[in-house]
Amino acid sequence: MRHLRLAAALLLVVLLPLAVSAADGKAAAAPAKAKAPAAPPPAPPNITASMAKGGCKAFAALVAASPDALSTFQSAADGGMTAFCPTDDAMRAFVPTYKNLTADGKASLLLFHAVPVYYSLRSLKSNNGVMNTLATDGSAKNFNFTVQNEGDKVTIKTDASDGVARIKDTVYDKDPIAIYAVDTVLEPVELFEPAESPAPAPAPVADAPKASKSKKASHRHVADAPGPAGDDAPPADQRKSSKKNDAAAGASCLRWLAALPVAVAVAAALA
Numbered sequence: 001m002r003h004l005r006l007a008a009a010l011l012l013v014v015l016l017p018l019a020v021s022a023a024d025g026k027a028a029a030a031p032a033k034a035k036a037p038a039a040p041p042p043a044p045p046n047i048t049a050s051m052a053k054g055g056c057k058a059f060a061a062l063v064a065a066s067p068d069a070l071s072t073f074q075s076a077a078d079g080g081m082t083a084f085c086p087t088d089d090a091m092r093a094f095v096p097t098y099k100n101l102t103a104d105g106k107a108s109l110l111l112f113h114a115v116p117v118y119y120s121l122r123s124l125k126s127n128n129g130v131m132n133t134l135a136t137d138g139s140a141k142n143f144n145f146t147v148q149n150e151g152d153k154v155t156i157k158t159d160a161s162d163g164v165a166r167i168k169d170t171v172y173d174k175d176p177i178a179i180y181a182v183d184t185v186l187e188p189v190e191l192f193e194p195a196e197s198p199a200p201a202p203a204p205v206a207d208a209p210k211a212s213k214s215k216k217a218s219h220r221h222v223a224d225a226p227g228p229a230g231d232d233a234p235p236a237d238q239r240k241s242s243k244k245n246d247a248a249a250g251a252s253c254l255r256w257l258a259a260l261p262v263a264v265a266v267a268a269a270l271a
């Protein structure tokens, strides 16, 4: 009898630390698991809500209603963007024309109102020249416009229009996003006939360096887009294996704990 009791006691001595260490393992694994999801980046501004608040309700509604345009605006905003939203007054006369465009044309027109670079008003004034827009897609779809100063105002000109659009207000300006209200809808020459019969010899040479710079910026942005998300997320197999370890620790802990009462019962019966 005595040696049996001794054996049971020994069994307990062996089992207890194992059960405790299994439980410890589980507890230690828990904080690592809680740390896994990365802290969310600060929320970017709601672009359509900012536009609407800044007097561009109609334009904001069109962007919100175009999934293509909306998602491009939003992903461009991450890397830096300057948007020019036509005021509601400017949009009123343009709506019938807009409705006449194809779905592609509509999305291009909306995307034509933003460039993939952040410009404060001051830097816009010192960066006159041809700029590519979010609608630009290689050299087949130029969709560019020309920024020029007019006195202390910044204006935007396209070849489809005699007049210029003037920046009226700063709607939002916090690096990396700026939104300015403009008094005229910007009409890309890709969608609308050139306003005047072509002038004798357009001279794009002077603008070339600037244009190639902004083109590069646009390409860089596109190339960068999938990067950050991929870098921040822990590799899937790593996460999976850590989860598996947790489960294994938990299971072995349970097994030991289940064995404990049996050992106690055996010891008691033998006593």
Ligand SMILES: *[C@@H]1O[C@H](CO)[C@@H](O)[C@H](O)[C@H]1NC(C)=O
Pocket: 046, 047, 048, 049
């Ligand atoms: C932005 O604001 C608009 C209108 O206020 C709302 O409908 C939309 O859901 C908002 N979008 C996001 C991403 O919060």
Ligand SMILES: *[C@@H]1O[C@H](CO)[C@@H](O)[C@H](O)[C@H]1NC(C)=O
Pocket: 096, 097, 100
């Ligand atoms: C819409 O398109 C039709 C056919 O191309 C044209 O006759 C009409 O003038 C257009 N309307 C507007 C508002 O542009």
Ligand SMILES: *[C@@H]1O[C@H](CO)[C@@H](O)[C@H](O)[C@H]1NC(C)=O
Pocket: 130, 142, 143, 144, 189, 190, 204, 207, 208, 211, 212
């Ligand atoms: C801007 O677009 C026009 C018309 O699509 C094109 O002829 C011109 O080469 C473009 N300019 C630059 C600098 O990309």
